[in-house]
Amino acid sequence: MATLDDYKGQTPAWCPGCGNFSILRTFKEALVELGLEPHQFTIVSGIGQAAKFPHYLKCNTFNGLHGRSLPVATGLRLANHEMLVFAVAGDGDCYGEGGNHLMHAMRKNVNVKLFVHDNQVYGLTKGQASPTTHEGTVTKNMPFGVFSEQLNPMALAVALDCSFVARSFSGDPEHLRSIVREAVAHKGFCLVDILQPCVSFNKLNTHEWYRQRVYHIEPEYDPADRVKAFERSLEWGDRIPIGVIYRNSRLSLEERIPMIHERPLVKQSHDIAKLCDILKEFY
Amino acid sequence: MDYSIRICGEAGQGIQTVGDTLSRVFARNGYHVFTHQDYESRIRGGHNFYQVRIADRPLTAACDRIDILIAFDVESMEKDALFVAEQGQIIYDSTVLKQKPDGRKFLDIPFTSLAIEHGGSRIMANTVATGAILGLLGMDMDILFKIISDTFQKKGDDVIKANVAAAAAGYDFAVKGCASCSFSAAARAEQKMLIAGIDAIGVGALASGCKFYAAYPMTPSTGIMNYLAGKSQEFGIIVEQAEDEIAAINMALGASFGGVRAMTASSGGGFALMVEGLSLAAMTETPIVIGLGQRPGPATGFPTRTEQAELQFALYTAHGEFPRIIFAPGDPEQALYLTNKAFDLSEKYQVPAFVIFDQYLADTQWTYAGLDLNRLVYTDYRLRADSLSGLSEYKRHAYTETGVSPLAVPGQSRHIVVTDSDEHDEDGHLVEDAETRKKMVEKRLLRKMPLIQKEIAPPMLYGAADAEIVLVGWGSTYGVIKEAVDELSGKQSVAMLHFSEIFPFPGTDGFDFLGLLRNAKKTICIEQNAMGQFARLVRAETGFEFSAAINRYDGRPFTVENLLGELHGHIG
Numbered sequence: 001m002a003t004l005d006d007y008k009g010q011t012p013a014w015c016p017g018c019g020n021f022s023i024l025r026t027f028k029e030a031l032v033e034l035g036l037e038p039h040q041f042t043i044v045s046g047i048g049q050a051a052k053f054p055h056y057l058k059c060n061t062f063n064g065l066h067g068r069s070l071p072v073a074t075g076l077r078l079a080n081h082e083m084l085v086f087a088v089a090g091d092g093d094c095y096g097e098g099g100n101h102l103m104h105a106m107r108k109n110v111n112v113k114l115f116v117h118d119n120q121v122y123g124l125t126k127g128q129a130s131p132t133t134h135e136g137t138v139t140k141n142m143p144f145g146v147f148s149e150q151l152n153p154m155a156l157a158v159a160l161d162c163s164f165v166a167r168s169f170s171g172d173p174e175h176l177r178s179i180v181r182e183a184v185a186h187k188g189f190c191l192v193d194i195l196q197p198c199v200s201f202n203k204l205n206t207h208e209w210y211r212q213r214v215y216h217i218e219p220e221y222d223p224a225d226r227v228k229a230f231e232r233s234l235e236w237g238d239r240i241p242i243g244v245i246y247r248n249s250r251l252s253l254e255e256r257i258p259m260i261h262e263r264p265l266v267k268q269s270h271d272i273a274k275l276c277d278i279l280k281e282f283y
Numbered sequence: 284m285d286y287s288i289r290i291c292g293e294a295g296q297g298i299q300t301v302g303d304t305l306s307r308v309f310a311r312n313g314y315h316v317f318t319h320q321d322y323e324s325r326i327r328g329g330h331n332f333y334q335v336r337i338a339d340r341p342l343t344a345a346c347d348r349i350d351i352l353i354a355f356d357v358e359s360m361e362k363d364a365l366f367v368a369e370q371g372q373i374i375y376d377s378t379v380l381k382q383k384p385d386g387r388k389f390l391d392i393p394f395t396s397l398a399i400e401h402g403g404s405r406i407m408a409n410t411v412a413t414g415a416i417l418g419l420l421g422m423d424m425d426i427l428f429k430i431i432s433d434t435f436q437k438k439g440d441d442v443i444k445a446n447v448a449a450a451a452a453g454y455d456f457a458v459k460g461c462a463s464c465s466f467s468a469a470a471r472a473e474q475k476m477l478i479a480g481i482d483a484i485g486v487g488a489l490a491s492g493c494k495f496y497a498a499y500p501m502t503p504s505t506g507i508m509n510y511l512a513g514k515s516q517e518f519g520i521i522v523e524q525a526e527d528e529i530a531a532i533n534m535a536l537g538a539s540f541g542g543v544r545a546m547t548a549s550s551g552g553g554f555a556l557m558v559e560g561l562s563l564a565a566m567t568e569t570p571i572v573i574g575l576g577q578r579p580g581p582a583t584g585f586p587t588r589t590e591q592a593e594l595q596f597a598l599y600t601a602h603g604e605f606p607r608i609i610f611a612p613g614d615p616e617q618a619l620y621l622t623n624k625a626f627d628l629s630e631k632y633q634v635p636a637f638v639i640f641d642q643y644l645a646d647t648q649w650t651y652a653g654l655d656l657n658r659l660v661y662t663d664y665r666l667r668a669d670s671l672s673g674l675s676e677y678k679r680h681a682y683t684e685t686g687v688s689p690l691a692v693p694g695q696s697r698h699i700v701v702t703d704s705d706e707h708d709e710d711g712h713l714v715e716d717a718e719t720r721k722k723m724v725e726k727r728l729l730r731k732m733p734l735i736q737k738e739i740a741p742p743m744l745y746g747a748a749d750a751e752i753v754l755v756g757w758g759s760t761y762g763v764i765k766e767a768v769d770e771l772s773g774k775q776s777v778a779m780l781h782f783s784e785i786f787p788f789p790g791t792d793g794f795d796f797l798g799l800l801r802n803a804k805k806t807i808c809i810e811q812n813a814m815g816q817f818a819r820l821v822r823a824e825t826g827f828e829f830s831a832a833i834n835r836y837d838g839r840p841f842t843v844e845n846l847l848g849e850l851h852g853h854i855g
Contacts, residue, residue, distance in 0.1 A: 010712055039697050044537070047704075055703070055712050060693040062540050063703040063713070064533065065563050071497075071530035075537025075545070078521050079495055083541065083694045104526040259519045266542040266692060268519045270492035272661055275518070278486060279654060282476040283311065 002037050004028055009057040014049060015123075019170035019196030019207075023117060024056055026173040030180035031057075041084035044073040046098065048090035048124050050117035067097025070105040073112040074253075080266040081254040084184065087114040092122045095131040095151050106162040106189055111252040113183045113190040116153065117170075119198035120205050127201035134204065153193050154233035158226060158246045163188030165229070165246040169214050170196040171207055175242060182244060188252045195240070210240070217243030224248065285338040286466065287346050288416060291363045292355025295327040297409035301353065302333030304413050304430060306477055309337045310650050311426045313471030317342035317762075318648040319840065324502075324586040330358045339471065343614065343649070343762030347844045350466070351419055353412050360384065370465055374415055374457070376408070390460050397456060402449030414450030418457030420468040424450065476651050480644035480759075483615035483654075484574060485510030487622025487638075488546050489518055490659050493572070495538035495545040497523040497531040502586050503645040504548040504576035528553040532560030532571070539569045540702070542665060542692030544626055548574025548638075551593050552583055558601050561635055565605035567702040568633035568680065568688065568727065572625045577641040579838045588838035589642040591758055591811035597637050598786060598820065604724070606731050608636040608739075609786035613761025615649050617783050623659045624784075628738055630664045632687055632731050639785075641811070643840040644759035664690060671696035678709040682722060686730030736787040741794040746778025752854055753803040755829065757782040757817045760809055763841045770847060775854060782817070788824040797825055807831045807853055811841065 007028045043054035047066035054061040069087040122128040131151040157165040164186045168176040183190040197207045229246035290301045309316045314337040323329035349366045354375040376394040377383040394408035435442045512522040525531035535545040564571045577593040579585035612618035629636035677698035681688045693700040701711030756764045771777045808818040808829040813836040833849045
C-alpha cells in the first residue's frame with residue numbers, strides 16, 4: 001500500500017499561504033485512502049500554478065500546453081481506459097484558454113476527472129482577471145474594472161449535462177477529500193471546481209471571504225435532479241454551496257467505442273499479416 | 284493507345300459516380316488508368332469534371348486533351364468542348380441541354396429518356412452514360428455488370444436488373460449512333476489495382492499500426508479520416524473527430540503518450556492551429572505523424588484546389604529549435620511507403636514526422652499491378668511491461684549517446700513516466716537551470732539530427748545521370764515531370780530528379796545528386812507555387828541555384844501539355 005511518503009514529489013514553488021498546498025496535501029491523502037499506487041494513474045495538466053501540481057507529487061505526468069489538458073487526457077483515456085486519468089487546471093487555463101475543450105469534454109463524457117483550482121485570478125502572469133473574476137474588479141490592465149460577467153462553471157456544466165459536477169473548498173480538506181473519492185468512483189467526466197484563495201493577487205476572495213459564505217449541501221439533496229441542480233448552481237454571493245451539485249449516469253465515451261470493449265487500445269497488438277487483404281478493395 | 288475521357292457538369296449530377304465506375308472498369312480490364320478531378324467548393328451546381336485517362340502503357344499525369352467528353356451541362360459544351368481532339372467525341376443529351384450543335388464530334392444520346400424507358404427511373408441516366416462510353420470504346424460489358432451488381436447488392440435484384448438494362452441501352456445507342464468512331468479498347472490480360480493518394484496514406488497508417496487518429500474535417504485531408512473510420516471496427520483503430528485542430532493534435536499526443544501510434548492531419552489553415560501542439564510534440568519527444576494536405580492559401584484560399592505552397596510552413600513553423608521529418612510522396616505508391624516510414628522514424632527518434640501532399644495527389648487515382656505490403660516495416664520501439672519490469676530505474680528523458688531516451692508506456696510497470704512542455708530534467712520535471720537546458724538541447728536536437736539525416740533517401744533519378752537538362756520536382760509533380768521527360772527524351776538529353784524525402788535534406792553520400800546538378804547545362808525546378816519554396820530550400824541547404832524555374836500557382840495542376848509548353852520556353 002502506498003503511503004503519503006510514496007507521493008512525495010518536488011518541492012512546490014507556490015507562494016507561502018497559497019491554497020494549492022492544502023489541495024495537494026488533501027489530494028495525496030485521498031490517493032492513499034483509495035489505495036492507489038503512483039504508477040496507476042496519470043495527471044495531465046496545462047499551464048499555470050495549478051498545472052504544476054503533478055510535479056509536486058509522484059505519478060505519471062503529462063504537463064502540456066496552456067488550456068490543452070483535456071484533449072491530451074481524452075487521447076490518453078482512449079489509448080488506455082484502464083488508466084485512471086486526472087486533469088488539473090486553473091480557472092484561466094481551463095475556463096479561459098481551454099473553454100472550448102471543456103465544453104466538448106463534457107459533451108463527449110470522456111471518463112476524466114478534472115480538478116480546477118479556482119482562485120478567480122491569473123496568478124502566473126501576475127494578477128489579471130480570469131473568467132471567474134467578479135465583474136467590476138479593477139486590475140492593472142482593466143482600469144475600468146472587468147466588463148464581462150463572471151463565468152459560472154457549475155451552471156455551465158449542468159447546462160451541458162456534465163456527468164459529475166461538484167464544488168469544494170481548499171480550506172475544507174475533509175470535504176475536498178470526500179469529493180476526490182466520489183469523483184474517482186464516478187464513471188464519466190467529472191468537473192470539480194475547487195475554491196481557493198490566491199494570497200498574492202486576489203485581495204477580494206480571501207480565505208475569510210470564502211469561509212463566511214461556503215456551506216455544505218445538505219445530505220438529503222438529490223444531485224440527480226437536473227432542474228434543482230441548475231437552481232443550486234446559480235447560488236453565488238452570500239451563500240456558496242459546496243458538494244456534489246449534479247450527477248448523472250450517462251455512458252462514458254470509452255464505453256461507447258466497440259473496439260475497446262474487450263481490452264484497451266494499448267493492449268492490442270499490431271499484426272501486419274492480418275492486413276494482407278487490405279488492398280483487395282482497390283481492385 | 285491513350286484515351287482521355289472527361290465527365291463534365293454540375294456538382295450533384297453524378298459525375299463522380301460515372302468517373303469512379305468507368306475507372307474501375309478500365310483497371311479491371313487491365314488498362315493503365317490515371318484519374319483526376321476538378322471541383323468547386325459547393326455541394327450542388329457549379330462546373331466540375333472527372334477525367335479518366337486510359338492507356339496500354341503506364342500513365343502518371345493528367346492531360347488537357349479530351350478524346351471523349353460527356354457533357355452534362357451547357358458550360359461543358361462551351362468550355363470543355365474546346366479541348367476535344369480532332370477525332371474525339373462529345374456525348375450529351377439534347378433534351379437536358381436544350382441545344383443540338385452540328386458537327387461530326389457531337390453525339391446526342393437521350394440519357395434520361397433511355398433511363399426511364401429501360402431502367403424505369405431518371406436517376407439511371409448516369410448508368411446510361413457509363414454504358415455509352417463503353418459502347419464508344421467497343422469494350423466488353425461484363426465487368427460493368429459485375430460492378431453494378433456489387434454496388435446495388437443491398438438494394439435488391441430489381442435495382443440491379445434495371446441498371447444493367449440502362450447500361451445496355453446506353454451501350455447499344457452509342458454503338459449505333461457512332462458508326463464512324465475509331466476508338467477501340469479490347470480487354471487486356473491482367474486486372475490492375477486503382478488507388479488514390481489519400482487512400483494510400485490511409486492504408487499506410489493502418490499498416491503501420493496507427494491505432495488512434497484524431498482530426499477536424501478539412502479538405503483535402505478528410506479522406507484519411509474517412510478511410511480509417513471505415514476500417515476502425517475491423518482493425519481496432521479509434522478515429523476521433525475533435526472539436527478543433529488544436530484538440531486534434533493534443534488528443535493524438537495524449538494517445539501517443541499513452542502507448543499507441545497516433546496520427547492527425549489537416550490542411551494549411553487547420554495545421555496553423557496545430558502549430559502549438561507541434562512544438563509540444565517536439566519538447567515532450569512524443570511521436571506523432573502529421574498529414575498536411577496543401578491547398579492554395581493564404582487563409583481559406585481555394586478549398587478544393589491544388590498548390591504546393593505549404594513546404595516552408597511545414598519546414599519552419601512552430602517555435603524553438605527541434606528536429607522534424609518531412610516526406611512529400613509523388614504518387615500513391617510512395618504515399619503508402621512514406622507514411623509507413625514516417626511512423627517508423629517518428630517513433631524511433633521520438634520526433635514529429637510529416638506526410639505532406641496536396642489536393643492533386645489526394646484525389647488522383649493511379650493503377651498498379653499490385654503494392655507489396657511486405658516492404659512495410661514495423662518495429663515497436665516502446666518499452667512495455669516485460670522490458671520495463673527488468674529496469675531498476677526509469678527516466679523518461681534520460682541522456683543517451685543517440686539523444687533518444689527510452690520511451691516507456693505508463694501504467695505497465697511500477698516506473699512512472701513524466702514529461703513536460705517546460706524545459707525539464709532527465710526525470711521529466713521542470714527545471715530552470717542553464718546546464719540542464721544546454722544538455723537537453725544537445726540531446727533533443729543536436730544528437731538526433733545527424734542520425735535522422737542518415738535515414739533519408741536521396742532523390743530519385745529518372746533518365747541518364749549525365750543529362751544536359753535536369754528537371755527537378757518534389758511531391759505531386761513527380762508524374763507530370765516524368766511524362767514530360769518521356770516526351771522529350773527522343774530529342775533532348777533530359778532527366779528528372781524527384782525529391783520525396785525532403786527534410787532533413789538528403790545527403791550526397793550514396794548518390795552525388797549535387798554533382799549531377801552542377802554538371803548539367805540547365806537545371807529547372809518545377810513547383811506548384813509562386814515563390815519556388817523548394818528551390819529556396821535547396822539553396823539554403825546546399826548553396827546550389829537552379830538555372831530556371833517553372834511555377835504554376837493558379838490552383839490547377841500541371842498537365843502534360845501545359846508543362847511541355849512551359850518547358851519549350853526554356854529549352855526550345
